[in-house]
Amino acid sequence: MTDVIGSGLERSPLDGRPSPQVFLVEQPPGWELQTHFHLHHQFQVVLRGSGSLGRHAVEPLAVHYASPHSGYGPLVAGSEGLDYLTLRLVGDTGAWYLPDAREHLAVRIPKQQLHASPAADPPENLALLRHPVQEVLIAPDDTGLAAWLVRLPAGAPCEERDDARIDAGRFYVLTRGSLHIQNDLLEGPAVIYVGASEVLPIASGSRGAEMLVLQFPQAALYPLPT
Numbered sequence: 218m219t220d221v222i223g224s225g226l227e228r229s230p231l232d233g234r235p236s237p238q239v240f241l242v243e244q245p246p247g248w249e250l251q252t253h254f255h256l257h258h259q260f261q262v263v264l265r266g267s268g269s270l271g272r273h274a275v276e277p278l279a280v281h282y283a284s285p286h287s288g289y290g291p292l293v294a295g296s297e298g299l300d301y302l303t304l305r306l307v308g309d310t311g312a313w314y315l316p317d318a319r320e321h322l323a324v325r326i327p328k329q330q331l332h333a334s335p336a337a338d339p340p341e342n343l344a345l346l347r348h349p350v351q352e353v354l355i356a357p358d359d360t361g362l363a364a365w366l367v368r369l370p371a372g373a374p375c376e377e378r379d380d381a382r383i384d385a386g387r388f389y390v391l392t393r394g395s396l397h398i399q400n401d402l403l404e405g406p407a408v409i410y411v412g413a414s415e416v417l418p419i420a421s422g423s424r425g426a427e428m429l430v431l432q433f434p435q436a437a438l439y440p441l442p443t
Contacts, residue, residue, distance in 0.1 A: 247295075250292040255309050258283070282331045285328075343393055351378070363432040386411060387430060391427075391428045394422060395424055404422075
């Protein structure tokens with residue numbers, strides 16, 4: 218299943234079936250989101266502003282991955298505020314805040330968190346590109362988990378990585394420029410979801426394109442054992 222999702226639009230499970238979920242969080246300057254955990258795998262992508270996630274400073278294009286029951290935070294907005302996307306393969310209905318919800322935290326399951334940011338690149342450089350550029354942020358592993366940044370010159374196709382597998386599905390987060398997809402032109406910022414083992418033929422528009430590719434591990438499709 219391929220699905221184009223606009224920023225700020227939340228998709229939730231329908232009839233109990235897994236459904237991709239994306240929503241935009243806008244934290245005003247200085248606002249703090251308490252340390253918490255979720256029940257499903259998720260990525261977060263910073264779109265605007267700056268701040269901190271735990272001990273990690275975050276700014277635009279920063280990526281954070283958290284596995285289920287992996288507590289993270291606090292998430293603190295800087296002086297400009299902080300806007301970020303939360304992306305999941307399976308919709309989640311809310312956060313479990315720590316330490317109050319500690320009794321609900323599964324402690325005997327493996328937990329994983331990863332933080333990554335691409336190398337700084339001035340926005341005007343996108344128009345100067347002559348060849349596609351890829352930067353690995355989370356190296357693909359045998360679970361299918363991976364994340365990378367793609368920058369494309371005008372009219373260039375997005376090539377698949379040889380070392381990446383689509384086990385559970387992936388999101389394309391278009392941050393700048395535009396993409397030709399399914400005979401339509403998509404302007405950033407926007408999000409595209411592609412289901413497991415599907416290939417999405419896309420190419421950049423006349424202004425080029427910058428996007429993050431976020432690939433979920435196979436376990437993201439299955440509920441945790443109780």
